[in-house]
Amino acid sequence: MQVRFDTPAGKIVDIVMRFIFATGFVYFAICSTVLAQNDVDALQNFKAKLQQLSDDDHAVGIEIYITQGERQLLHETFGWQDRNKQTKMRKNAIYNIRSMTKPMGGTIVQKLIDQGKLKLDDPVSKFLPSFNNEKSRDITIEQCLLHRAGYEQGPPGRPWRTYGKLIDVADYWGKTGPTLPVGKQWSYADAHADIVAAVAEKVTAKSAKELLNEYIFQPLDLKHTFAAWTDDKKIIEQIAPLYRGSKGNWNRIWIPSDGALYPFTMYSQSVYSNVQDYSKYIRNYMSGRTNAIVSSKGIQRSFANRQAVNLPPGFFPIGEGKRLCYGHLWGFAIDPDSKSDQPYVIMHTGSDGTASYAFPDLDLVIIVMTQSRGTGVLPMIETAINKHLLPQVK
Numbered sequence: 472m473q474v475r476f477d478t479p480a481g482k483i484v485d486i487v488m489r490f491i492f493a494t495g496f497v498y499f500a501i502c503s504t505v506l507a508q509n510d511v512d513a514l515q516n517f518k519a520k521l522q523q524l525s526d527d528d529h530a531v532g533i534e535i536y537i538t539q540g541e542r543q544l545l546h547e548t549f550g551w552q553d554r555n556k557q558t559k560m561r562k563n564a565i566y567n568i569r570s571m572t573k574p575m576g577g578t579i580v581q582k583l584i585d586q587g588k589l590k591l592d593d594p595v596s597k598f599l600p601s602f603n604n605e606k607s608r609d610i611t612i613e614q615c616l617l618h619r620a621g622y623e624q625g626p627p628g629r630p631w632r633t634y635g636k637l638i639d640v641a642d643y644w645g646k647t648g649p650t651l652p653v654g655k656q657w658s659y660a661d662a663h664a665d666i667v668a669a670v671a672e673k674v675t676a677k678s679a680k681e682l683l684n685e686y687i688f689q690p691l692d693l694k695h696t697f698a699a700w701t702d703d704k705k706i707i708e709q710i711a712p713l714y715r716g717s718k719g720n721w722n723r724i725w726i727p728s729d730g731a732l733y734p735f736t737m738y739s740q741s742v743y744s745n746v747q748d749y750s751k752y753i754r755n756y757m758s759g760r761t762n763a764i765v766s767s768k769g770i771q772r773s774f775a776n777r778q779a780v781n782l783p784p785g786f787f788p789i790g791e792g793k794r795l796c797y798g799h800l801w802g803f804a805i806d807p808d809s810k811s812d813q814p815y816v817i818m819h820t821g822s823d824g825t826a827s828y829a830f831p832d833l834d835l836v837i838i839v840m841t842q843s844r845g846t847g848v849l850p851m852i853e854t855a856i857n858k859h860l861l862p863q864v865k
Contacts, residue, residue, distance in 0.1 A: 510863055514545055517859040524851055525549035530824060530843040531714045531721050532560035533852075536746035539864065540834045546746070552842070553712050555723050563747060565695055565710045566840045567732065569740045569821035571749065572698075573664045574756075576738025577616060577800030579671050579682050581769030588674045591616075591772070595666060598673045599638075599645055606648025612670065614654050615663040616799040617776055621649025622662035637679055637735050641669035657780045657797060661739035664800060668738035680736040690763035691751055696744040700731035710743065711842035713823060721843065738800075740821075746838040749827055753838075756801070756817055757831040773799040774814055789816055789828060789853040820849060828856070833864050 525533055532550040537543070548560035583589040591613035596602035602610060614620040627634070627643040634640050644662045651658055668679045675682060683698045701707065713725040725732065733741045744752075755762040756770055765773075777796050787795060790804035793815050797803075803814035813831040820826040824841035826849050837860075839852055 510544075513859050513863040517855055518545070518547055520855040520859065521547070521549050521852065524848055524855075528718045528721070529848040529851060530841040530846045532564075532711065532842060533848070534560060534562065534564060534746055534840045535852075536750055536838040536840075537860070538750055538836050553723075553726075554714070554721065555712075560711075561709075563695065563709070563745045564840070565706065565743050565745050566825055566842055567710075567713060567740075567821070567823050568742055568744050568749065568825045568840075569823050570661075571744070571819050571821040571825055571827055572738055572740050572742040573800040574819050575683060575687055575742060575752070576664050576668055576671075576679075577773060577798075578755075578765050578769075579686050579738075580612065580616060580667055580799065581765050581772060582686050583671060583674060584772070585766050585769060589670070595645070595670060598670045599641060599666075601642035601645030604646070604648070607645045610649070610653055610666075612667060613776075613799075615667045617778075618657055618659050618663050618797055619654050620663055620666070621651040621653040621655075621658065622660040623650050623658050624660045627662070627665075631737070632732075632734055634734065637665065637672065637737060638669050640737070641666050657778070659797075661737075664739040665737050667800075668736075671738075678736065679738060679741075683736065683742070687752065687764055691748075691755075693744070693748040693751065696742065696748045696752075698736045698742050700733070709745075711840075713842055713844060715844040717845055717847070724844075746840055750836045750838050753817065753827050753829045754836055757813075757829060757834070773801055774803055774817075777805055785850055787818070787853065788850050788857055789818065791857065824848065826852070828853075830861075830864075833861075835864055 521533055521535060524530065530550060531554050532552050534548045535545060537545040546562060548562055550560050552558045552560045552564055580589060584591065589612055593612050594608065595610045595612065595615065596608045602608060610620045622644060627640045631640055644666055671682055672679055680698045688696050707727045710727040712723050712727065714721045715724045716722050755764050756773065776798055779794050780797050782795060793804035793806050795804050801817055802819050803817045806815040809815060811832050817829040818827060822844060824843040824846045826839040828837045837856060839849065841848060
């Protein structure tokens with residue numbers, strides 16, 4: 472039946488419909504305001520916690536960067552960039568991200584697999600003669616990516632700064648051999664990443680630095696990320712000095728004017744970056760995205776191995792109640808109660824106090840940067856994320 476609005480009955484219907492629409496709109500607006508206020512409260516509580524951690528001297532300086540999709544939720548700094556000079560932490564400072572380099576090495580391996588230059592079950596000895604011995608011959612590319620090739624964390628016989636080339640470090644590991652049974656257990660070690668870096672150099676005839684630039688930094692237009700030292704004064708001014716210590720006892724151990732920490736590029740460490748660049752990088756590992764650096768098959772391979780790794784309680788609060796795993800040079804956690812085929816969180820930290828977290832199902836990325844080596848602040852920040860942020864982000 473068609474209602475005519477120029478009749479008395481029609482006018483009543485029109486008034487009722489307008490009232491319903493108006494009140495519905497007001498209700499929606501009120502709900503939206505409440506939800507927005509909850510978001511604001513959550514962010515304010517989180518910022519207050521970070522301010523407290525900074526005031527309590529758990530880190531010299533802290534920078535936090537949070538995005539959901541294209542929306543920036545938070546970008547704040549706390550504390551000092553250079554405490555000795557009384558320089559406050561500045562947004563978009565550049566940090567030595569140490570082991571957050573490892574996932575980038577994994578990205579390059581995925582590219583080489585897609586190009587047919589590598590296979591996961593290839594033995595390292597196929598490319599590096601130093602591994603062609605009884606102790607190292609059976610080590611595969613994937614075992615290195617998964618930190619299951621039997622090496623333990625430690626320097627390559629002598630400080631790596633005394634080596635001239637990356638291949639020299641890899642050759643040391645090949646000739647020395649692993650100390651644990653190959654393929655039997657997870658053992659986090661820089662050796663694994665540096666071995667695959669040497670293999671990548673061999674199969675491409677390009678340096679580790681060139682591969683990072685060609686496969687990651689340039690395609691993503693990462694203007695403040697680099698793997699080799701720079702003489703650009705504008706860039707150097709943005710690099711945070713490095714401190715070592717703990718609450719109440721921080722010592723500055725390196726400043727940018729000291730020059731390069733690394734004699735050559737490694738995939739265990741070496742890269743410098745800022746919060747925005749690394750956020751742009753990690754977002755490429757959220758399934759279903761079209762991007763320039765890793766294929767959908769590469770993403771699947773990266774997180775296909777879901778063997779749990781055993782870590783001390785409280786080591787990664789962000790994965791509390793989840794199954795912690797280590798993929799192809801990426802850490803991640805699986806929610807056993809979720810129907811999603813994606814990880815609950817993708818993550819990696821760096822030993823100078825940096826961390827990255829991506830929650831694919833929430834389209835959420837959190838980047839934390841400090842320049843405070845030895846700090847225990849990252850688990851505290853993860854606990855604050857669990858308490859203040861994640862319950863509000865849907």
